[in-house]
Amino acid sequence: MSGVRKAFGSNVVLDGVDFTVNRGECVVLIGASGSGKSTLLRCANLLETVDDGVITFEGEDITDPRVNGDEVRSRMGLVFQSYNLFPHLTVLGNVTLALRKVHGVAAAEAEQRGLAMLDRVGLAEKARARPDDLSGGQQQRVAIARALVTNPRLMLLDEVTSALDPELVGEVLDLLSDLKSEGVTMVLNTHEMGFARDVADTVCFLHDGVIHESGTPAQVIGDPQQERTRAFLSRIRA
Amino acid sequence: MRPAVTDWQPSAIQLERESYRRRQAARSTAIAAASTALVLGVVGVLVVSSPGWERVHETYFDWDKAVDSFPAVLAGLWMNVKIMVVSAIAIVVVSLTIAVMRTTRGPIAFPLRLLGTVYVDVFRGLPLLLVIFLLGFGGPALDLSGLPRSALFWGCASLVLSYSAYVAEVFRAGIESVHQSQRLAGRALGLTYAQTLRHVVLPQAWRRVLPALMNDLVSLQKDSGLIAVLGTVIDAIRAAQIETAKDFNYTPYVVAGFLFICLTVPMARLTDWYARKQGFAGAGSLM
Ligand SMILES: Nc1ncnc2c1ncn2[C@@H]1O[C@H](COP(=O)(O)OP(=O)(O)OP(=O)(O)O)[C@@H](O)[C@H]1O
Ligand SMILES: [Mg+2]
Numbered sequence: 001m002s003g004v005r006k007a008f009g010s011n012v013v014l015d016g017v018d019f020t021v022n023r024g025e026c027v028v029l030i031g032a033s034g035s036g037k038s039t040l041l042r043c044a045n046l047l048e049t050v051d052d053g054v055i056t057f058e059g060e061d062i063t064d065p066r067v068n069g070d071e072v073r074s075r076m077g078l079v080f081q082s083y084n085l086f087p088h089l090t091v092l093g094n095v096t097l098a099l100r101k102v103h104g105v106a107a108a109e110a111e112q113r114g115l116a117m118l119d120r121v122g123l124a125e126k127a128r129a130r131p132d133d134l135s136g137g138q139q140q141r142v143a144i145a146r147a148l149v150t151n152p153r154l155m156l157l158d159e160v161t162s163a164l165d166p167e168l169v170g171e172v173l174d175l176l177s178d179l180k181s182e183g184v185t186m187v188l189n190t191h192e193m194g195f196a197r198d199v200a201d202t203v204c205f206l207h208d209g210v211i212h213e214s215g216t217p218a219q220v221i222g223d224p225q226q227e228r229t230r231a232f233l234s235r236i237r238a
Numbered sequence: 239m240r241p242a243v244t245d246w247q248p249s250a251i252q253l254e255r256e257s258y259r260r261r262q263a264a265r266s267t268a269i270a271a272a273s274t275a276l277v278l279g280v281v282g283v284l285v286v287s288s289p290g291w292e293r294v295h296e297t298y299f300d301w302d303k304a305v306d307s308f309p310a311v312l313a314g315l316w317m318n319v320k321i322m323v324v325s326a327i328a329i330v331v332v333s334l335t336i337a338v339m340r341t342t343r344g345p346i347a348f349p350l351r352l353l354g355t356v357y358v359d360v361f362r363g364l365p366l367l368l369v370i371f372l373l374g375f376g377g378p379a380l381d382l383s384g385l386p387r388s389a390l391f392w393g394c395a396s397l398v399l400s401y402s403a404y405v406a407e408v409f410r411a412g413i414e415s416v417h418q419s420q421r422l423a424g425r426a427l428g429l430t431y432a433q434t435l436r437h438v439v440l441p442q443a444w445r446r447v448l449p450a451l452m453n454d455l456v457s458l459q460k461d462s463g464l465i466a467v468l469g470t471v472i473d474a475i476r477a478a479q480i481e482t483a484k485d486f487n488y489t490p491y492v493v494a495g496f497l498f499i500c501l502t503v504p505m506a507r508l509t510d511w512y513a514r515k516q517g518f519a520g521a522g523s524l525m
Contacts, residue, residue, distance in 0.1 A: 047422055074428025084423035088441045098427035101437060146427070 004053035005209075006036070006043055013039045015209030016053070019202075021154070024183040026176075028196040028217075031206035032232060037189040038081055040206065041156045044187065045078045058153060074102050077147030081158040081189075083139045085131035085146070091118065092127040095146045103150055117149040118142075121175065137168045144175070155179065157188035161195055173198060193221050193236060205229045300489045307481040307490035314477030315497045321390075321462040321473065325397045326455055332402040337409035338435065354406070361403035367464055369396040374468040393465035401458060408450050412443030452509035456502050463498070474498065 006014040013036040021027045029037045042048045044055060046062060046069040055063045062072045086094050092114050099110040118124045121141040131139055140160060147155060157176075161169045169192070176199050179186065190196055196203055196217060203220040205213045205228070213226045224230045248256070285291065339347070339354040361369070370393060377385075377392035385391070416439045424434035466475035474497060478490035 042422075045426055047425060070425070070428055070430045073426060076426075078426040080419065080423060080426070082419060084419045086420065086423070086438055086442075088445060097437060098429065101433055102428040150428075 002054050004040070004043060004055060005051045006039055006048060007051055012209055014043065014050075017206070017209070017211055019204055019211055019214060021185055021187055021202075023185055024180070025201045026180050026186045026188070026199050027202045027204060028200035029187065029189045029204050029206055030191070030193070030196060030220075030232075033191075035206045036209060037206055038158050041078065041158050041187065041189065045076055045156055046072055047078075070102075074098070074150070075152060076154045076156060077150065077152035078156045079140075079143045079147045079158060079160055081162070083131075083143040085139055085142055087130065087132055090128050090130060091123065091134070091142050094131065094142060095149050098146070098150050113149055114145075117145045121145045122171065137164045140164060141168075141172070144172070148179070153185065155184055155186045155188075157186060159189050159191070161190060161192060169195065191236065193233070197221055205232065207232070296487075298488050298492050300487055303485075303487045303489040304493050307478065307493055310477045310481055311474050311490055311493045311497060314472055314474035314494070315501065317471065317473040318459070318462045318498075319501070321394055321397070321465065321471075322455075322459050325394050325401070325462070326458060328394070328398045329401045329405055329458070332398060333405035333409055334440075336402060336406035337413055340406070340410050341413045358403045358406055361399050362407075364400065366396070366400045366461060367467070369400050370464055370467060372396075373399070374465070389468040389470040390465070393468055393471055397458065397461065397465070401454065401461075405451065405454055408447050408454070409443065412447035413439060415446055416442045449509055449513040452505065452512065456505045456509065459502050459505065460498060463494075 002018045004014050004017040005012070017040060019027065029040065031037050039048065043050050044057075050063055053063065054061055057072065058075070060067065060072075062069075086097070089097065092111065095117055096105075096107075096110040096114040099105040099113060100107060105113070115124060115127060118127055121144060123138060123141055123145070126134060126138060126142075131142060134142065144157070144160060147157075160176075161172055164172060173195060176186065176188075180199065186199075188199075200217045202214060203217050204211045205220060205224075205226070207228050213220055213224060213229045219225075220229065221233065224233060336354045336357060339350040340358070342350055373392045373396045374389055377395065378387040378389065381387065420438055420442065421434055424438040425431075429437065463473060463475040465471045466473050466479065469476070472480075474494045475491075478494040481490035482488055
């Protein structure tokens with residue numbers, strides 16, 4: 001991703017963002033509320049059209065308007081900050097929709113894979129429930145299962161632990177560590193530095209529309225070089 | 239998970255609360271029954287004691303005439319039901335198409351939006367009776383190849399065109415009420431615009447507008463009677479008209495009215511039930 005720029009009207013949210021995610025790597029984006037973390041993930045997923053810059057995914061410039069965005073999105077998984085589960089479908093229906101409609105998997109096999117995925121996030125017994133009848137943490141895990149079930153090449157996760165109690169944070173963290181060891185490439189946003197420290201290969205601090213500082217968790221969180229980063233981290237710890 | 243408590247016994251205070259609620263419910267029912275009987279009684283006495291009651295009774299409530307005309311009017315009502323069912327299906331198809339046209343974004347879809355808007359503006363503005371007159375008599379005269387010339391066809395077409403304008407607006411409101419984040423979630427999974435519409439947006443929109451649609455269906459049941467003005471379609475109203483013309487006793491109209499009510503009441507209760515099930519507490523409930 002290089003030189004990515006995105007503005008909403010006169011509000012310039014991203015002003016030349018550069019970073020690279022290698023295969024199998026986990027990049028954690030940190031930054032103040034409103035700094036554009038969610039916007040960055042939506043741009044990477046082509047849900048927002050960038051105003052400038054280039055995003056390359058698996059060797060292809062996906063910001064090229066000739067690229068089929070639906071096809072690109074089918075190779076990525078995005079978990080929304082607000083889950084955005086489909087209330088008219090069951091939990092299993094949510095998880096299998098993309099398998100059936102995008103990837104052309106037969107209903108029986110989709111169901112099987114969906115159930116296996118739900119089992120993995122510990123929600124097999126909720127397969128027939130409606131999303132509205134689940135707790136926030138359960139909905140969060142369904143959202144992760146829905147994005148994961150198609151085996152995406154890149155997972156984009158927006159604040160996946162913000163609604164969870166510490167115990168569940170641990171569970172999700174384990175899940176993400178598992179994914180990492182399986183070689184799933186991930187970009188995730190978080191406000192939780194402990195979480196960032198545990199799973200990240202690279203931490204990027206987003207501020208004023210650019211990546212202010214990036215490096216290993218030990219560097220960025222443990223020993224920040226930039227004044228801004230230090231200020232942000234001390235506010236978060238306070 | 240906590241194990242279910244199996245040996246729960248309601249406490250004394252809970253038992254007292256429940257018996258109080260039961261007493262209150264019994265009281266409400268008694269008051270409702272008494273007041274209903276009183277109101278009906280007063281209205282009945284007023285009507286029957288009015289000076290013109292004798293004549294009204296003869297011309298509108300003649301039992302023998304009612305029995306005589308009943309089969310013809312009932313056969314006519316069957317025609318209304320058929321008109322209603324066929325029209326309702328066509329209305330759903332046409333109005334969904336219009337609603338999707340009107341909610342499609344982007345410059346390519348501009349002509350679609352324009353067409354949809356003009357259609358809705360025109361047919362919402364025209365009185366239904368006028369459309370029936372214009373199309374019912376003008377349509378067959380056009381003599382379009384491939385289209386039937388029967389008054390029945392053009393009468394139904396009028397209903398469909400008029401109602402679709404209203405129902406399209408209901409659908410459009412439903413589509414727009416589905417939050418943008420739902421579309422984003424669909425697209426993020428790799429669904430195309432059309433797939434997202436089909437599998438994510440429309441099912442949710444449909445659920446939300448169903449009570450309003452069922453209300454329109456009740457209305458369509460009655461308005462199917464307007465086709466009677468074309469004269470050649472023998473529906474319940476036209477049948478009653480024919481029966482009445484024999485001896486200028488208006489009882490068949492009352493029979494037709496009674497039958498229409500019998501037709502719409504179950505529909506209306508079904509609508510109420512569905513709306514309540516959807517969580518619109520108190521929506522149109524009787525009690
Ligand atoms: N669709 C939109 N239209 C207009 N402005 C938007 C839109 N989406 C985001 N913004 C603006 O972009 C800025 C960044 O938003 P974004 O959601 O990316 O922040 P964030 O870093 O994810 O914050 P948080 O940590 O609270 O989730 C905000 O000022 C927001 O108001
Ligand atoms: Mg955000």
